[in-house]
Amino acid sequence: MSARPAAGKALTGAAAQVLGLGTYLPSRTVTNEMVCERIDSSDEWIRTRSGIRLRHWAEPSETVEFMAATAAERAVEHAGIGVDRVDCVIVSTVSHLHQFPSLAAGVADRIGAPAPGAFDISAGCAGFCYGLALASDMVAAGSAGHVLLIAVERLSELTDPEDKATAFLFGDGAGAVVVGPAERPGIGPVAWGSDGSQKETIRQTSAWSALRETPEAPWPSIAMDGREVFRWAAYHLGPVAQQALGRAGVSVDALDAFIPHQANMRITDQLVTELKLSGHTAVARSIETHGNTSAVSVPLAMQDMLAAGTAPPGGLALLLSFGTGLVWAGQVIRLPARPVSAPEPATAPPSTPVDTGTVR
Numbered sequence: 001m002s003a004r005p006a007a008g009k010a011l012t013g014a015a016a017q018v019l020g021l022g023t024y025l026p027s028r029t030v031t032n033e034m035v036c037e038r039i040d041s042s043d044e045w046i047r048t049r050s051g052i053r054l055r056h057w058a059e060p061s062e063t064v065e066f067m068a069a070t071a072a073e074r075a076v077e078h079a080g081i082g083v084d085r086v087d088c089v090i091v092s093t094v095s096h097l098h099q100f101p102s103l104a105a106g107v108a109d110r111i112g113a114p115a116p117g118a119f120d121i122s123a124g125c126a127g128f129c130y131g132l133a134l135a136s137d138m139v140a141a142g143s144a145g146h147v148l149l150i151a152v153e154r155l156s157e158l159t160d161p162e163d164k165a166t167a168f169l170f171g172d173g174a175g176a177v178v179v180g181p182a183e184r185p186g187i188g189p190v191a192w193g194s195d196g197s198q199k200e201t202i203r204q205t206s207a208w209s210a211l212r213e214t215p216e217a218p219w220p221s222i223a224m225d226g227r228e229v230f231r232w233a234a235y236h237l238g239p240v241a242q243q244a245l246g247r248a249g250v251s252v253d254a255l256d257a258f259i260p261h262q263a264n265m266r267i268t269d270q271l272v273t274e275l276k277l278s279g280h281t282a283v284a285r286s287i288e289t290h291g292n293t294s295a296v297s298v299p300l301a302m303q304d305m306l307a308a309g310t311a312p313p314g315g316l317a318l319l320l321s322f323g324t325g326l327v328w329a330g331q332v333i334r335l336p337a338r339p340v341s342a343p344e345p346a347t348a349p350p351s352t353p354v355d356t357g358t359v360r
């Protein structure tokens with residue numbers, strides 16, 4: 001490994017850190033060929049334009065609550081704390097199909113956490129980084145000792161399998177971290193923002209109320225102006241990354257890992273060039289096997305990199321995400337210090353009824 005400059009290695013920010021990490025990937029693997037049975041496309045087009053080769057789609061029994069709770073239990077175990085020490089549960093999701101109650105309250109109960117604060121947030125694909133900012137500030141402020149942050153998505157349920165602009169893009173899964181107290185800052189200040197004038201670029205095709213008004217109306221799904229989102233990301237994300245590095249007082253050369261939202265391999269490639277990342281900085285590329293899992297993509301990629309040994313436990317990582325809104329968020333963190341093993345195989349319960357709305 002090449003020598004790294006010492007300057008900019010001392011992360012400034014909250015006295016909070018990521019203590020534990022856990023993920024869940026659904027049991028069903030879906031190839032590009034399978035997706036192309038419903039759209040006029042090809043494995044080659046999908047791989048070259050997006051970088052995606054495979055994605056996982058949840059079976060009916062792999063509900064958002066099940067996937068979130070499984071990832072959460074793994075994160076709590078990895079953190080080495082008892083679940084009774086979780087003071088707050090935050091869930092980031094856009095695919096929990098109940099308006100209320102929050103998914104967080106159900107997950108807290110399911111994992112046996114005794115009466116923690118619990119709430120959901122909606123920040124699309126940037127939701128993990130948004131939630132991490134909240135969790136970090138809650139711990140630093142003393143509002144919570146340990147915060148369990150979970151990102152979970154079942155976007156297969158909100159994807160139109162016949163829309164060639166989106167059918168190949170999204171995957172399902174869950175990723176969770178435990179944020180707890182630290183002797184030195186482990187989570188840098190967030191760089192975040194929104195631009196609601198771009199709210200139509202990634203949108204739900206219709207409101208749920210359309211189904212009440214016209215029962216034969218199409219099931220709402222994700223619509224996206226991919227080219228526009230791509231252009232926006234290419235122009236705006238570099239400065240957000242620089243802002244996150246600046247706020248953390250970390251130089252780009254000090255990064256052990258770069259973990260951008262896994263939206264498109266070409267966006268990642270462009271950021272690597274624009275940020276002039278050093279050769280020793282590992283770059284997340286798990287879109288290849290997971291697709292775009294929205295808010296889950298950052299913790300999933302983190303797990304992949306730590307388990308594969310491409311990123312060192314306790315190393316410095318720049319997280320960077322963006323999504324529907326449009327919204328964006330990024331921060332520098334210290335990766336969990338404990339060794340991380342490969343994600344466990346899916347454990348879908350065979351006959352649990354679906355608890356999150358209608359499955360097509």
Ligand SMILES: CC(C)(COP(=O)(O)OP(=O)(O)OC[C@H]1O[C@@H](n2cnc3c(N)ncnc32)[C@H](O)[C@@H]1OP(=O)(O)O)[C@@H](O)C(=O)NCCC(=O)NCCS
Pocket residue numbers: 039040041042045046049050125164165168202224225226227228229230233263264292294322323324
């Ligand atoms: C979706 C994405 C992969 C499409 O790649 P692209 O290179 O931008 O492709 P375009 O949308 O410009 O379309 C190029 C051509 O391919 C066609 N095309 C679109 N989807 C296709 C598909 N699945 N298979 C084959 N052709 C397709 C288009 O119709 C277009 O044809 P035309 O030139 O004859 O009009 C890319 O735009 C992307 O990743 N955007 C960002 C998505 C994103 O970040 N979303 C964030 C969610 S948080």
